[in-house]
Amino acid sequence: MSLDLPDLRTNLETLAEAHGITGAVVAFAAGDEVAEAATGVLNSRTGQPATTGSLFQIGSVAKAWTATLVMQLVGEGRLDLDQSAQSVLPGLALPDPVTIRQLLAHTGGFEGDVFVDTGRGDDAIEKLVALLGEVPRLSPPGAVWSYNNAGYVVLGRVVEVLRGVPYNQALRTHLIGPLGLTRTATSADEAILYSTAVGHAGGEPVPTWSLMRSNDPAGSSLAMTARDLLTFARTHLSDGAGVLPARLARMMREPQVTLPDLGRPSRWGLGWELQEWTGGTVVGHDGSTPGQAAVLKLVPEAGVAAVLLTNGGDPDPLVAELVAPVLSRIAGVVPPAPPTPPDPPLPFVVERYAGRYVSDVMAWEVAGDDEGRLWVTVTPLGAMAAHGGSQTFELVRLRQDTFVFAQARGGVHSAVAFLGEGERARYLHTGRLNVRHSL
Secondary structure, X not given: OOOOOOOHHHHHHHHHHHOOOOEEEEEEEEOOEEEEEEEEEEEOOOOEEOOOOOEEEOHHHHHHHHHHHHHHHHHOOOOOOOOEHHHHOOOOOOOOOOEHHHHHOOOOOEOOOOOOOOOOOOOHHHHHHOOHHHOOEOOOOOOOOOOOHHHHHHHHHHHHHHHOOOHHXXXXXXXXXXXXXXXXXXXXXXXXXXXXXXXXXXXXXXXXXXXXXXXHHHOOOOEEOHHHHHHHHHHHHOOOOOOOOHHHHHHHOOOOEEOOOOOOOEEEOOOOEEEEEEOEEEEEEEEEEOOEEEEEXXXXXXXXXXXXXXXXXXXXXXXXXXXXXXXXXHHOOEOOOOOOOXXXXXXXXXXXXXXXXXXXXXXXXXXXXXXXXXXXXXEXXXXXXXXXXXXXXXXXXXXXXXXXXOOOEOOEOOEEEEEOOOOOOOEEEOOOEEEEEEO
């Protein structure tokens, strides 16, 4: 397969400027070929240009790295997917016993946004895991998919205990080193030695470079070049060559759970999201940290991978207008059409949906108005409270219990789903379960 993309840099520059992207790198791999391009700046204060050799944070894409570390332990016979995490971590006081498989697939059933800074020491992850006895139960383990950062912190602690070293040392010894990666950093202390992106909001650098070390296994600090991330991706395209037995690499791409209807058909494997595109399944993960975003997509049947890294602005238009068209061209896959509000609007019973739905970091107040429309007021809580105040949006029914925001962001109408039998919904699913607390 030939990877001929002569206009890649021009297209990236044009789209980044049009959509207010501070800096970006995009890269594609097909077989042994790689095409990459960069645009913009790493820091608006210094004007340092972004290059293909610059490091960007990959955010939650790091969860696929944590999952790979876990599967290595499975391959060595030191861990079983269906054993409980408590069997490895006897002090883990979650609301229910939860298996390694459930943690990998985000079906652990407990509150997953636990952003507590437990320091920068090698015991940061251990200290956070010790606090999880206080998290609420959302659903029975294995019952519902709900994105869970804390579950991956637990998995990171499992790696630490079984390897006998801190998480980032295990990452370097068992993945970064064997893959031959030379421009990958596990902390700010390492990243500062390279040409490294700073996150931006509103065109200005954000005050914090990374999130707390306690969440490293979930994706708070890992940074690298697009090419290093492509190397990781190509290893999985080669069924784990060099770091993982082939059967386990393939197992990571096997569906474990179907996601609620959030506007796009998706399932989840062991560390990977599995999106159903016309022409094949696209395996991948997205990530974000303060002012930075990352997208990784693999098309295993075509042997193709794509990476997009940005440090300011909304990356979604670049995915829709650059990454997806290139994947369509070189891998023969086309993304499903994004959801759009139906015209005329579909009717609904306000009482089923109205109420206050809460997680540890967000409150969603859903209410109808005199004209029969549905509105949601979103209020950040806890660790997210410092990132903005309340906002109100109109919801429009898409189908069954799935609604979309009437106002598009980046040309996309985001979707939410109400779950639960009976006359009133029990949950508002926004990618995470939010439990109804009042009518």
